[in-house]
Amino acid sequence: MDTQGLTGSLDFSNDGAPSAREAYMLRPNAATPGGLDIEKKLFESPEAKGYKAPHQ
Structure with a gap:
């Protein structure tokens, strides 16, 4: 998911994994x-x- 610079890119596709790493x-x-x-x-x-x- 693109947050337009508010946060790093969000990825909710992997259950249990952090949604962002940036x-x-x-x-x-x-x-x-x-x-x-x-x-x-x-x-x-x-x-x-x-x-x-x-x-994860």
Whole structure:
């Protein structure tokens, strides 16, 4: 599922698996509207890519 950049791509086709493996890295900043700065755009770590959920 394409979230148009709100989150990483979502995939609900594999029961028990995480729906997304990409994430934004955010940093708190009181001066920013919403309180967070994007430190790193969507990325998938090697650990997230290889993670097997318990019920997968």
